[in-house]
Amino acid sequence: MRILGIESSCDETAVAVVGGDDDRVFVLKNLIASQAALHAKYGGVVPEVAAREHIDAIFPLLLEAGIARDGSDVDAIAVTAGPGLVPALRVGVEVAKTLAWVWNKPLVAVNHLEGHLYSVMLDEAGRETEPVHPIVFPALALLVSGGHTEIVLMKDHGIYERIGATRDDAAGEAFDKVAKLLGLGYPGGPAISKTAEQGNPVAIDFPRPMLESGDFDFSFSGLKTSVGVYLREHDADLTLDPLLSKERGTRSGSVSVADVCASFQAAVVDTLVTKTLRAVGKYRPASVILAGGVAANRALREALAAGCGDPAYCVEFFVPQIRYSGDNAAMIAAAGYFRALRRDFVDPLSLEADPNMRLV
Amino acid sequence: MISFSPEQTKRMAAELAATLHGGEVIALVGDLGAGKTTFVQGLCEALGVKSRVTSPTFAILNVHKADGLTLKITHLDLYRIKSAREIVALGLEEFLGAPDTVTVIEWPDVVDGVQWNPTITVSLRTLSSQERDIIIAYANEGGLLSAKHA
Numbered sequence: 347m348r349i350l351g352i353e354s355s356c357d358e359t360a361v362a363v364v365g366g367d368d369d370r371v372f373v374l375k376n377l378i379a380s381q382a383a384l385h386a387k388y389g390g391v392v393p394e395v396a397a398r399e400h401i402d403a404i405f406p407l408l409l410e411a412g413i414a415r416d417g418s419d420v421d422a423i424a425v426t427a428g429p430g431l432v433p434a435l436r437v438g439v440e441v442a443k444t445l446a447w448v449w450n451k452p453l454v455a456v457n458h459l460e461g462h463l464y465s466v467m468l469d470e471a472g473r474e475t476e477p478v479h480p481i482v483f484p485a486l487a488l489l490v491s492g493g494h495t496e497i498v499l500m501k502d503h504g505i506y507e508r509i510g511a512t513r514d515d516a517a518g519e520a521f522d523k524v525a526k527l528l529g530l531g532y533p534g535g536p537a538i539s540k541t542a543e544q545g546n547p548v549a550i551d552f553p554r555p556m557l558e559s560g561d562f563d564f565s566f567s568g569l570k571t572s573v574g575v576y577l578r579e580h581d582a583d584l585t586l587d588p589l590l591s592k593e594r595g596t597r598s599g600s601v602s603v604a605d606v607c608a609s610f611q612a613a614v615v616d617t618l619v620t621k622t623l624r625a626v627g628k629y630r631p632a633s634v635i636l637a638g639g640v641a642a643n644r645a646l647r648e649a650l651a652a653g654c655g656d657p658a659y660c661v662e663f664f665v666p667q668i669r670y671s672g673d674n675a676a677m678i679a680a681a682g683y684f685r686a687l688r689r690d691f692v693d694p695l696s697l698e699a700d701p702n703m704r705l706v
Numbered sequence: 707m708i709s710f711s712p713e714q715t716k717r718m719a720a721e722l723a724a725t726l727h728g729g730e731v732i733a734l735v736g737d738l739g740a741g742k743t744t745f746v747q748g749l750c751e752a753l754g755v756k757s758r759v760t761s762p763t764f765a766i767l768n769v770h771k772a773d774g775l776t777l778k779i780t781h782l783d784l785y786r787i788k789s790a791r792e793i794v795a796l797g798l799e800e801f802l803g804a805p806d807t808v809t810v811i812e813w814p815d816v817v818d819g820v821q822w823n824p825t826i827t828v829s830l831r832t833l834s835s836q837e838r839d840i841i842i843a844y845a846n847e848g849g850l851l852s853a854k855h856a
Contacts, residue, residue, distance in 0.1 A: 493764030571739030
C-alpha cells in the first residue's frame with residue numbers, strides 16, 4: 347500500500363509518500379518546504395511562520411514529489427487534522443479532502459503527535475543496513491518538541507493513554523527561550539546543545555521542576571525563569587528583552603555561557619528522563635519511544651537510552667533517525683498506513699481541522 | 707500592584723476576568739518569565755476553562771472554551787513572529803474583537819507596523835525571582851494606550 351502524507355500543522359509544509367508492507371513502513375519520498383529549493387522553481391517565499399501561506403508551497407511539493415496527476419500511484423491519503431494552528435492545518439486538510447474526493451481514494455485523519463510516535467519506524471526503502479523494526483507494544487512514549495511535552499502509553503496501534511504532560515511550557519520551548527536569553531538566537535535549541543558540549547553540566551544547580559510532584563506532569567516555565575534570574579544576578583548587562591538580545595554576542599562577562607547551557611540542558615534532560623523512567627517502573631511497558639523535535643538532542647537520546655538499558659528497567663528503546671525527528675509528512679503517512687490497515691477512514695466531505703485534537 | 711507569587715498573579719487575573727464580557731482585546735506586555743502565561747492561566751480558570759492552559763509560543767494561537775459558556779478565550783503569542791505579513795497570514799480577522807471572544811495577545815509589539823488598539827493592557831515587570839509589578843490599564847481611561855498605540 348502506498349500512502350500520500352500531507353502535513354501543515356504549524357511551520358512546515360510537507361508532503362511524503364510512504365510504502366507499507368505488513369507491519370513495516372518505508373519512505374519513498376519525503377519533502378519539506380523549508381528544506382526544498384522550491385522558490386527558485388515555482389516562485390514564492392515560504393515564511394518561517396507559514397499559516398495560510400502553506401498554500402503557496404503545497405502544490406509545488408506535490409509536483410516535486412512526482413505524484414501522478416490522477417493519483418494512480420496512491421492507495422490512500424493521510425493528513426494531519428490536528429493539533430495545530432487552524433489556518434495552517436486547514437491548508438493541508440482541504441487539499442487532502444479535495445484529492446481524496448477527486449481521486450476517489452480513502453482519506454485518513456492523523457493526529458500530529460501520533461505521527462511523531464510512528465517516526466521511530468521510518469527508514470528509506472532499499473537500505474542495506476539493518477531495517478528499523480516495528481514498535482513493540484505496550485510502548486511508553488516521551489513526546490518532546492517545541493510545542494509539546496507529554497508521556498503517552500501506546501497500548502497498540504491507535505490505542506493511547508495520556509500519562510502526563512507539561513503544565514506550561516514545552517521542553518523545546520524552554521530550550522529556544524533560554525537560547526534567546528543567552529543571545530544564541532531563536533529558535534536556538536540546537537545551539538544550546540552544541541554550546542553545552544563545552545560546558546560543565548554541574549556548574550549551576552538549576553531546579554528540576556516537579557520531580558517530586560507524585561505525578562507524570564512537567565513544568566518548564568519556572569526553569570526558564572530561573573535561568574533568566576541567574577543571568578541577571580551574574581551579569582547585570584544581560585538583557586531579557588528579545589528585541590535587544592539578538593544584538594548580543596554569545597559571551598557574557600563572568601558567566602560562562604557554555605556552563606549555563608550545559609547546566610540548563612542537564613536540568614531538562616534529568617527531569618524528562620527521571621519522570622519517564624518512573625513511568626516505566628509504574629506501567630512496565632515492553633518498549634520506550636522518544637519522539638518529537640527534541641528527540642534530536644544528543645544528551646537526551648543518550649541519557650534515556652542508558653536508562654532503558656539499566657537492568658532495573660531493561661526495555662527496548664526506539665528513537666527516530668535525526669532527519670525524521672522534526673515535523674515531516676512521512677511520519678503522518680506512516681501513522682496513516684496503520685489506520686488504513688484498520689480501515690479507519692474519514693469522510694472527505696466532512697473532515698475539519700481540529701486545533702485541539704487529542705490523542706486519547 | 708505587586709504580586710508576590712504565581713498564585714497571586716492568577717488572583718489578579720481572576721479579578722480582571724470578572725469584568726470581561728467578550729470582544730475585549732487584552733495586550734500582555736512583559737519580559738521572558740514575567741508571568742504572562744501564568745496571568746492567562748488565572749484568567750482562563752476564572753472564566754471556567756477546565757482544560758490545561760499552556761504557553762502558545764510554538765502553536766502561536768490556542769483557543770480555550772469555558773464549559774457551558776459561549777465565551778471563547780483566544781490566546782495569541784507573537785513571540786516567534788518576524789513580520790507583519792506573517793500576522794496577516796494568521797487570519798486573525800476571524801475572531802479579533804468578536805463579541806464571543808476574549809483575545810489575549812502576548813508579545814503584541816514584537817513586530818513593527820501592526821496596530822492592535824487593545825481595550826486593556828496588562829504590563830508585568832520582574833522585580834525579583836518571586837515579585838512582579840503588574841499594571842492593568844484600560845484604553846478608555848486616561849488615554850495612555852491610544853497615545854502609545856496611535
